[in-house]
Amino acid sequence: xxxxxxxxxxxxxxxxxxxxxxxxxxxxxxxxxxxxxxxxxxxxxxxxxxxxxxxxxxxxxxxxxxxxxxxxxxxxxxxxxxxxxxxxxxxxxxxxxxxxxxxxxxxxxxxxxxxxxxxxxx
Amino acid sequence: xxxxxxxxxxxxxxxxxxxxxxxxxxxxxxxxxxxxxxxxxxxxxxxxxxxxxxxxxxxxxxxxxxxxxxxxxxxxxxxxxxxxxxxxxxxxxxxxxxxxxxxxxxxxxxxxxxxxxxxxxxxxxxxxxxxxxxxxxxxxxxxxxxxxxxxxxxxxxxxxxxxxxxxxxxxxxxxxxxxxxxxxxxxxxxxxxxxxxxxxxxxxxxxxxxxxxxxxxxxxxxxxxxxxxxxxxxxxxxxxxxxxxxxxxxxxxxxxxxxxxxxxxxxxxxxxxxxxxxxxxxxxxxxxxxxxxxxxxxxxxxxxxxxxxxxxxxxxxxxxxxxxxxxxxxxxxxxxxxxxxxxxxxxxxxxxxxxxxxxxxxxxxxxxxxxxxxxxxxxxxxxx
Numbered sequence: 487x488x489x490x491x492x493x494x495x496x497x498x499x500x501x502x503x504x505x506x507x508x509x510x511x512x513x514x515x516x517x518x519x520x521x522x523x524x525x526x527x528x529x530x531x532x533x534x535x536x537x538x539x540x541x542x543x544x545x546x547x548x549x550x551x552x553x554x555x556x557x558x559x560x561x562x563x564x565x566x567x568x569x570x571x572x573x574x575x576x577x578x579x580x581x582x583x584x585x586x587x588x589x590x591x592x593x594x595x596x597x598x599x600x601x602x603x604x605x606x607x608x
Numbered sequence: 609x610x611x612x613x614x615x616x617x618x619x620x621x622x623x624x625x626x627x628x629x630x631x632x633x634x635x636x637x638x639x640x641x642x643x644x645x646x647x648x649x650x651x652x653x654x655x656x657x658x659x660x661x662x663x664x665x666x667x668x669x670x671x672x673x674x675x676x677x678x679x680x681x682x683x684x685x686x687x688x689x690x691x692x693x694x695x696x697x698x699x700x701x702x703x704x705x706x707x708x709x710x711x712x713x714x715x716x717x718x719x720x721x722x723x724x725x726x727x728x729x730x731x732x733x734x735x736x737x738x739x740x741x742x743x744x745x746x747x748x749x750x751x752x753x754x755x756x757x758x759x760x761x762x763x764x765x766x767x768x769x770x771x772x773x774x775x776x777x778x779x780x781x782x783x784x785x786x787x788x789x790x791x792x793x794x795x796x797x798x799x800x801x802x803x804x805x806x807x808x809x810x811x812x813x814x815x816x817x818x819x820x821x822x823x824x825x826x827x828x829x830x831x832x833x834x835x836x837x838x839x840x841x842x843x844x845x846x847x848x849x850x851x852x853x854x855x856x857x858x859x860x861x862x863x864x865x866x867x868x869x870x871x872x873x874x875x876x877x878x879x880x881x882x883x884x885x886x887x888x889x890x891x892x893x894x895x896x897x898x899x900x901x902x903x904x905x906x907x908x909x910x911x912x913x914x915x916x917x918x919x920x921x922x923x924x925x926x927x928x929x930x931x932x933x934x935x936x937x938x939x940x941x942x943x944x945x946x947x948x949x950x951x952x953x954x955x956x957x958x959x960x961x962x963x964x965x966x967x968x969x970x971x972x973x974x975x976x977x978x979x980x981x982x983x984x985x986x987x988x989x990x991x992x
Binding site: 522544546547548549550552553572573600602603 | 726743751752760763809
């Protein structure tokens with residue numbers, strides 16, 4: 487079982503970690519106790535490449551108070567090469583270049599205590 | 609299971625209020641009890657929806673607070689929180705309490721107060737219904753969630769911004785006919801398209817407003833309902849859930865929980881979407897109405913935008929959707945929304961909706977969506 491803290495500690499070091507079900511082969515983003523596909527509890531960690539394409543995206547223009555100084559900023563749902571998806575903040579790609587299908591690569595966004603998922607140019 | 613009917617409905621004016629959410633609920637409940645011609649002493653339980661009371665009113669335990677302000681402090685009270693679907697979840701549990709024989713008369717309600725805080729704050733509080741570690745940490749907002757759905761639907765089906773705008777125009781046109789609606793003003797497709805971007809491709813007029821308001825329903829067993837003037841029967845009430853995280857959803861152009869809740873509700877009632885005459889559904893954003901009309905089986909996948917553009921969902925169209933004005937124009941006090949949608953469908957099935965009446969409506973459907981599409985409730989109603 488990979489807990490949130492493990493996932494983000496590895497992400498901070500630049501590595502994305504998924505889990506694969508040894509029974510049915512389902513690939514998922516942790517944490518999950520049971521496999522949602524077959525309900526077995528037999529995960530093994532697998533490294534993810536961090537490479538993928540934008541499945542959908544938006545540009546947040548009216549942000550929550552805590553993010554007011556960063557707007558406008560883009561968030562994308564990215565389908566990774568392995569088949570699972572991750573939501574992330576887009577960095578270093580001009581907003582007008584964003585498009586469904588655009589290749590991107592994982593980038594850890596580290597802000598002192600907290601690491602978040604980011605994606606930059608592939 | 610016993611039959612259950614809605615025998616009384618009440619809704620406050622939606623918009624800005626200088627009263628607490630408990631007071632707004634109580635106003636609606638007084639109206640609902642008068643409509644049912646029942647005294648507060650008849651109420652055996654209260655199921656209550658309220659979402660951001662902790663944030664906007666610094667108030668937990670809002671169920672007993674609401675019951676106390678109404679004046680029924682000793683009635684067993686439970687607060688439900690399924691984000692924007694809270695009072696529809698409350699309704700389903702009240703139906704089960706009566707259907708199972710535990711109670712004869714149960715009150716359902718919901719209320720929300722948010723216009724007493726700034727937009728940056730309400731935007732943040734609503735975002736608490738998305739995942740804190742994975743999604744809030746990115747600065748994701750609810751318009752952002754539905755913008756991701758919109759972009760995916762556009763890429764998959766060719767849905768256009770003009771089609772989304774048609775939903776807003778239609779619901780504003782309906783809202784003009786509803787004296788309780790927050791907005792009672794017609795708008796044009798051009799106004800929607802020229803309104804400022806909130807979360808691309810969603811613009812201000814694609815989004816429902818922040819709203820204060822309350823709603824209440826009186827539910828009764830068949831035995832009690834037969835003694836009331838105008839019972840409307842609950843034909844089905846179904847809930848479905850889906851993965852909490854956007855990254856676990858396989859297809860952002862669909863809302864699988866809507867499809868599952870609708871299938872369960874149609875099965876319970878023994879009828880299909882073709883039997884439905886009037887629909888109140890969860891149009892928190894224009895794209896949400898398009899995807900919901902597809903998920904409920906009213907139109908084929910990919911046809912929701914076309915249906916809106918061609919007027920099929922307007923009053924007088926093939927299947928009128930949101931004659932109340934919907935969340936878009938009537939307003940969206942999140943804890944009250946599910947109950948308010950049911951109040952509208954009950955009013956329609958009684959034939960009492962005045963200028964927004966759907967002619968000859970016999971079967972109605974309500975659909976309420978919670979959070980980032982992880983909760984959906986669908987209920988069906990019929991008159992005799």
